[in-house]
Amino acid sequence: MQYAILCYNDEDIVWSWSKEEDDAVMARLGVVHDRLIEQGKFGAGIRLLPTTAATTLRKNADPPIVVDGPYAETKEQLLGFYIIDVENLEEALDVCRELTKANPGGAYEVRPLALFVPGTQIG
Amino acid sequence: MSDLAWIDAAITAARPQAVGALLRYFRDLDTAEEAFQDACLRALRKWPANGPPRDPAAWLIMVGRNAAIDATRRRKKLTALPDEEQLSDLEDAEAALAEGLDGAHYRDDVLRLLFICCHPDLPTTQQIALALRIVSGLSVRQIARAFLVGESAMEQRITRAKRVIGGAGVAFEAPGPVERAERLGTVAAMVYLVFNEGYSAGAAEAATRGSLCEEAIRLARLLLRMFQTEPEIMGLTALMLLQHSRARARFDAEGAVVLLDDQDRSLWNRELIAEGLALIDKAMRHQRPGAYQIQAAIAATHARAERPEDTNWAAIDRLYAVLERIEPSPVVTLNRAVAVSKTQGPEAALALIEPLGNRLSGYFHFFGARGAFLMQLGRTREAREAFGQAIALANTPAEAAHIRQHLDRLAADSS
Numbered sequence: 380m381q382y383a384i385l386c387y388n389d390e391d392i393v394w395s396w397s398k399e400e401d402d403a404v405m406a407r408l409g410v411v412h413d414r415l416i417e418q419g420k421f422g423a424g425i426r427l428l429p430t431t432a433a434t435t436l437r438k439n440a441d442p443p444i445v446v447d448g449p450y451a452e453t454k455e456q457l458l459g460f461y462i463i464d465v466e467n468l469e470e471a472l473d474v475c476r477e478l479t480k481a482n483p484g485g486a487y488e489v490r491p492l493a494l495f496v497p498g499t500q501i502g
Numbered sequence: 503m504s505d506l507a508w509i510d511a512a513i514t515a516a517r518p519q520a521v522g523a524l525l526r527y528f529r530d531l532d533t534a535e536e537a538f539q540d541a542c543l544r545a546l547r548k549w550p551a552n553g554p555p556r557d558p559a560a561w562l563i564m565v566g567r568n569a570a571i572d573a574t575r576r577r578k579k580l581t582a583l584p585d586e587e588q589l590s591d592l593e594d595a596e597a598a599l600a601e602g603l604d605g606a607h608y609r610d611d612v613l614r615l616l617f618i619c620c621h622p623d624l625p626t627t628q629q630i631a632l633a634l635r636i637v638s639g640l641s642v643r644q645i646a647r648a649f650l651v652g653e654s655a656m657e658q659r660i661t662r663a664k665r666v667i668g669g670a671g672v673a674f675e676a677p678g679p680v681e682r683a684e685r686l687g688t689v690a691a692m693v694y695l696v697f698n699e700g701y702s703a704g705a706a707e708a709a710t711r712g713s714l715c716e717e718a719i720r721l722a723r724l725l726l727r728m729f730q731t732e733p734e735i736m737g738l739t740a741l742m743l744l745q746h747s748r749a750r751a752r753f754d755a756e757g758a759v760v761l762l763d764d765q766d767r768s769l770w771n772r773e774l775i776a777e778g779l780a781l782i783d784k785a786m787r788h789q790r791p792g793a794y795q796i797q798a799a800i801a802a803t804h805a806r807a808e809r810p811e812d813t814n815w816a817a818i819d820r821l822y823a824v825l826e827r828i829e830p831s832p833v834v835t836l837n838r839a840v841a842v843s844k845t846q847g848p849e850a851a852l853a854l855i856e857p858l859g860n861r862l863s864g865y866f867h868f869f870g871a872r873g874a875f876l877m878q879l880g881r882t883r884e885a886r887e888a889f890g891q892a893i894a895l896a897n898t899p900a901e902a903a904h905i906r907q908h909l910d911r912l913a914a915d916s917s
Contacts, residue, residue: 391724396511428777430727445787446731447736448730454556484508
């Protein structure tokens with residue numbers, strides 16, 4: 380089963396980390412990432428720039444309206460996401476628990492994928 | 503991350519909003535800061551056991567407010583202290599209330615807190631020190647180190663600065679749109695000053711002062727989150743991100759300045775560049791150009807060039823021409839001359855800066871640029887003279903060392 384793990388946290392806090400703190404968190408997450416890659420379960424891992432860099436196109440109007448900022452103003456923001464391929468929800472939650480040990484605070488939302496269209500290799 | 507590191511990060515992030523709200527309640531900076539300190543001490547006791555609250559800022563505001571009110575009562579001996587456990591039981595419910603109360607004030611609270619640091623009677627160095635102390639929450643020792651002065655001297659400076667703003671009277675009612683825009687402009691300038699304090703540091707001081715650049719970027723992101731549609735705040739944030747992206751390439755191993763053309767571009771921070779370019783893109787859509795946006799667009803043009811020879815100097819020339827129109831200054835013209843020297847040659851560049859001689863007679867970069875143009879034209883004697891004047895005006899040993907390299911090259915060429 381393929382899942383997206385949506386990563387929510389307070390970006391005020393995450394983007395206030397010093398480089399050392401950030402590096403330490405990324406190193407701990409890297410261990411989890413590497414294991415998942417080795418097991419062929421890691422589809423992608425994406426870290427997003429702060430919501431201040433976001434632009435939202437509202438398409439319920441014609442023509443659509445482009446506004447500055449993220450879709451929703453929330454206390455915790457969508458800061459990144461993973462695409463993983465694991466056996467079931469329990470295993471997806473296990474992955475989340477491991478990621479949590481590496482990077483506590485905030486929340487993970489586990490969302491099963493309905494459609495996955497692989498693109499070309501970018502970046 | 504350990505509990506303490508997490509709590510520290512949460513408190514730092516919540517600080518501007520919490521101190522800003524407490525300042526609005528108590529209308530006195532010292533009381534607001536004491537209340538916040540009190541709330542932080544309670545957070546250190548409570549959060550490891552109870553887990554972090556959902557909204558740290560609202561928690562700190564509510565607990566800080568209660569603590570300060572308790573302290574006042576205690577001083578007046580009117581009522582006994584409420585039991586602390588009882589107080590904390592109420593916190594969750596009250597925090598929800600505080601959140602509702604404060605959400606609407608959030609922007610103006612933080613803006614006011616930054617704005618009072620920009621009092622026109624304060625010299626800019628004191629404005630910066632005050633903002634770092636009050637808004638960023640850096641310790642006096644950290645600020646003293648960043649300014650390369652003793653701790654007690656910095657303590658005195660901050661105390662004096664607080665006295666000035668304490669006597670100045672601060673407007674606590676919500677500002678109107680015009681006043682809000684004015685405040686935002688003043689605050690943006692101060693944030694850029696904080697950045698430049700860090701950016702102008704030499705290699706030896708970069709370790710301590712470089713953190714000022716990161717703090718300024720953090721404050722700019724905070725402003726931008728509050729004023730999401732302000733293109734100049736996007737521009738300011740982008741400008742600082744793009745300049746800071748070159749931090750690791752700006753000095754060589756000996757601490758000498760490495761000019762843009764000579765920098766190892768693989769050392770540029772790609773993540774900061776990506777964020778800066780994204781913000782410039784967003785700002786341009788508004789079609790309301792301003793000085794920060796244009797300077798950021800110039801920095802973006804450099805950032806987009808993979809090699810120095812890929813630099814679109816014609817675009818940079820055009821951008822400086824716009825900047826000259828909206829914010830005329832001899833320094834801007836001098837910068838434009840560098841772009842002109844690349845597109846039209848040193849003769850045209852020299853002609854552009856010739857009229858600036860009087861106004862920039864004490865400016866290191868004027869003589870540095872003049873010397874470089876003259877050197878390109880083969881006017882060696884005049885070049886040497888200009889470089890000599892530049893060295894006499896150098897602000898740092900690194901600047902002087904850079905000019906000496908030119909002189910060495912001239913000497914080598916003529917021998």
